[in-house]
Amino acid sequence: xxxxxxxxxxxxxxxxxxxxxxxxxxxxxxxxxxxxxxxxxxxxxxxxxxxxxxxxxxxxxxxxxxxxxxxxxxxxx
Numbered sequence: 775x776x777x778x779x780x781x782x783x784x785x786x787x788x789x790x791x792x793x794x795x796x797x798x799x800x801x802x803x804x805x806x807x808x809x810x811x812x813x814x815x816x817x818x819x820x821x822x823x824x825x826x827x828x829x830x831x832x833x834x835x836x837x838x839x840x841x842x843x844x845x846x847x848x849x850x851x
Contacts (some may be wrong), residue, residue: 782818791816 794809 782822786811786815786818 788851789811796805796807
């Protein structure tokens with residue numbers, strides 16, 4: 775998981791640029807780019823937290839629940 779953080783940072787940084795332009799140039803607090811940036815951020819956060827939770831459940835013999843969580847994450851990807 776740690777080797778994915780530079781890629782994740784690059785994706786969020788690329789999504790942050792239009793948000794910052796919209797925020798500081800147009801003085802618009804909630805615009806389309808802000809909405810898209812926060813949706814993207816929440817999606818990445820949900821995927822990373824779900825994979826870690828599924829691994830923890832799998833290690834503690836909760837295999838059925840872990841497969842359900844991993845399946846939902848793979849469906850998102």
